[in-house]
Amino acid sequence: MSQGVKTGGLALRNPTTSAPILHQSSVDACDLLVKALQDGGRFSAEAHRACVREAGNQARQARLKAEAAYLDGLKVSGGRKMAKRLERMGETGAWLSAIPNRFDGTEFSREEFQDNLAIRYGLRPRGLPERCDGCNEPFSVEHGLSCKKGGFAGQRHDDVCEELAHLCSMALTASRVSSEPEIFYGRGLMAAQRGASEVLGDEARGDVGAHGFWKRGRTTIFDVQVCDTDAKSYGNRESKKVLESAARRKREKYEEACLERRRDFTPMLYSVDGMADKLARAAEKRIAGLLAAKWTRQYSQMACFVRTRMCLAVVRSNTLLLRGDRAMSWRRRAPEDGVAARAAMTFQIQ
Ligand SMILES: [Zn+2]
Structure with a gap:
């Protein structure tokens, strides 16, 4: 301590x-x-x-x-x-040194603080359930951080994307930032095919697009991913290497397609406790540089600001993933769209 x-x-x-x-x-x-x-x-x-x-x-x-x-x-x-956990520690503490401040967007609840502290020290946070209420598997920290039921992993991803988009819109202007930009112009197109049948990517959209980010007159497409580097499937591979290879896989899928359309592609890889891959770190530094010039503030101050905001966006979700309610039973009862609701109404009138 x-x-x-x-x-x-x-x-x-x-x-x-x-x-x-x-x-x-x-x-x-x-x-x-x-x-x-x-x-x-x-x-x-x-x-x-x-x-x-x-x-x-x-x-x-x-x-x-x-x-x-x-x-x-x-x-x-x-x-x-x-x-493996200790090696990551130098890169994951940005949220600890942020003073909670609603104006800066750095507020943090007591539970979020305690849960993240437990994760930082490899402990099991207090009061976790025995079994996952989404899939009934035994509930470990690892399971909580990766279970797909309940859609929390998707929410964490969206939170990080939104924070990135927000920082980009401050550094550039709001109109230069787009959400879910298409990597391929045109509808229904998949990533370029290499050879006869090998489809490189399954998605046609990035997460955030920012015009004039790395270079003037060029759009950069960001693809965000948060991964649990401590998951059993990664074994004892270094966290840094896990993030690096995930970033490489993303680049293999989408970079060529982006470059062909005169755009840059930057994967933003984070570990669940807020460690950034080197490409993500470089993008954070770029945002800091742009902000420092725009607001005439010191670069080091802005670098700390951007790193803390991104780190907080990642780690805040840990409490949601560990303690959120995944039970799905209520979702089956209500009509899921307007068509179903109208059908129910007509049925009543008759
Ligand atoms: Zn589960």
Whole structure:
């Protein structure tokens, strides 16, 4: 818990261990100032500032080194599954450092916070059901995060798409952003066929389109996917590799078709706990760059803003997937469209 967020902790410092180190760095930082006072000699403010910076840097480096060493020790002693989770931690903590603020869209409920914390530390959140109410399988965290019943996985996907579209519309303009853009012009066309029968893609639409995103005058098509990198089917493959290969598969399906139509294709891959694939990270950085220029803010500030918003959009859904109601029985009772409702009405009148 006392480690930094990037090294797997919550940055809740433990004063009994950190006080001596902080004291020493204070003493180092005041070195020149104290000497000048004692000797009554000349005092250079510039040299003093450099000394403070150097002392701060050294203390920080020493802390990071110690934290990394502690994490490495855990990876060795905790087994492969734990090592896989720990490797991801540096990339998944953006939601932890966001101050909940309705104005920024960073609010987070207590349950969402606790559930995500449990997932971060490989624990089972409290109060989960024994069996899934959608398919009656034993309910594990893994099952909850991937069960297709109830449509929650689709909702999570849509939430992430909407957040991406919203950020793009802020960085560009709303009229340059489209939702579910067609990858192929024309109706009912599938992805280009390579050879006689091999159909490359089964969908004809991307998730978000943004005109002028990477280059002026070119549309970029985004395809979003959130995947559970801890799922058993991925075995012990590194989370980063899992996301990379999923992104590669998407590019194999759609990139050629997009490029042929003078458009760019960017897959946006996220793990369920908010780790982004490198292409998704690059797109986030691009949005941050555009926003920094538009709002005349610092790039680093905007990069943090975009990363946090995207991470929150992904992890917020975890509570829904773990605790949402998947029971389907009520859905069978009501008429499903207007035609059925009218039929029911005519039946009553007669
Ligand atoms: Zn289920």
